[in-house]
Amino acid sequence: MKANTVVWIVLMMLTYAGFALSHVNGAGKATAFILAAAGLKFALVGWQFMDLRKSLMLWSAALFGLLGVILGVVAFF
Amino acid sequence: MTSEPSASHPTVPALPEREAWEPPGGILIWGLVFLELVTFGAGFGVFMAQGREHAAAFEQGREMLNQPLALANTFMLLTGGWCMANALVALRGNRRRPALIWITTAIATGLFFLVLKVVEYAEKFQHGIGFGEDTFFTLYYALTGFHAVHVLVAVVLLSFMAFGIRSGRYHAADHFDVASSGIFWHMCDLIWLLLFPILYLL
Numbered sequence: 001m002k003a004n005t006v007v008w009i010v011l012m013m014l015t016y017a018g019f020a021l022s023h024v025n026g027a028g029k030a031t032a033f034i035l036a037a038a039g040l041k042f043a044l045v046g047w048q049f050m051d052l053r054k055s056l057m058l059w060s061a062a063l064f065g066l067l068g069v070i071l072g073v074v075a076f077f
Numbered sequence: 078m079t080s081e082p083s084a085s086h087p088t089v090p091a092l093p094e095r096e097a098w099e100p101p102g103g104i105l106i107w108g109l110v111f112l113e114l115v116t117f118g119a120g121f122g123v124f125m126a127q128g129r130e131h132a133a134a135f136e137q138g139r140e141m142l143n144q145p146l147a148l149a150n151t152f153m154l155l156t157g158g159w160c161m162a163n164a165l166v167a168l169r170g171n172r173r174r175p176a177l178i179w180i181t182t183a184i185a186t187g188l189f190f191l192v193l194k195v196v197e198y199a200e201k202f203q204h205g206i207g208f209g210e211d212t213f214f215t216l217y218y219a220l221t222g223f224h225a226v227h228v229l230v231a232v233v234l235l236s237f238m239a240f241g242i243r244s245g246r247y248h249a250a251d252h253f254d255v256a257s258s259g260i261f262w263h264m265c266d267l268i269w270l271l272l273f274p275i276l277y278l279l
Binding site: 001004005007008011012015016018022034035037038042045046048049051052054055056058059062063066069070071073074076077 | 121128167260
C-alpha cells in the first residue's frame with residue numbers, strides 16, 4: 001500500500017504540473033512535457049495499480065507499446 | 078486444494094489454477110483493455126487531425142472548456158485508482174473490512190466524476206453548445222461521453238464487487254472477479270490520462 005500511495009502522490013503532482021504548464025507561454029516545450037507526463041502517468045498506473053510488475057514483461061511491453069503508438073500519433077499532429 | 082473453512086463458507090471449492098502467463102485479472106479483460114485503448118486511440122487521432130484542419134475553431138473550442146473541472150475529475154479518477162489498488166491489497170491479505178472501505182471510496186470517486194461530468198455538460202448546454210455545434214464539440218461530446226459510459230459501467234461493476242466482499246463471496250482465496258473489475262476500473266483511468274491533456278490542455 002505504501003508503494004501505491006507514493007505512486008498516487010506522483011500522479012497527482014504530475015497532473016497539476018501539466019495543468020499549470022498548459023497556461024504558460026512557450027507552448028512547444030509545455031506540449032512535450034504534457035505528453036511526456038501523460039505517458040509517465042499511464043505507465044505508472046499500468047505498472048503499479050494494474051499489477052503489471054507482477055506479470056510477464058510481454059504484457060507491459062504490449063501496453064507501453066500501444067501507448068507509444070498513441071502518443072506518436074498525437075505528437076505527429 | 079481447498080481454502081480454510083469460514084463461518085459463511087464452511088468449505089470453499091478448489092479454484093482452477095490460473096495460467097502463469099496470464100496478465101493480472103485474466104486475458105479476457107486485457108483483451109477488452111487493448112480494444113478500448115485502440116478505439117480511443119483512433120478517436121484521439123481523428124481529434125488531432127481535425128484540430129490541424131480547423132485550428133482556429135479548435136483553439137476557440139478548447140478555451141470554452143472548463144479546465145479546472147476536468148483537473149478535479151482527473152484527481153478523482155487517480156484517487157479512485159489508488160483506492161481500488163489498495164482494496165485488492167487488503168483483500169489479498171484477507172482484510173475484508175478495509176477492502177470494503179477502499180472499494181466503496183473508489184465507487185464514490187467514480188460517482189463524483191460522473192456528477193462533475195453532468196455539471197460540465199450542463200454548463201455547455203446552458204450556453205447553447207450542443208453535440209452538433211462544430212467538429213470540436215462533436216468530438217468532445219463523443220469522446221468524453223463514451224468515456225463517461227465506461228466510468229458508469231465501472232461503478233456498477235465495483236458495486237457488485239463491494240456487495241460480494243461484504244457478503245464474504247470474495248476473500249483472499251477467491252478474488253479473481255475483483256481483480257478483473259479493478260483492471261476495468263484502471264482502464265478508465267488510462268483513457269482519461271490521455272483524454273484530459275489531448276482535449277483540455279494541448
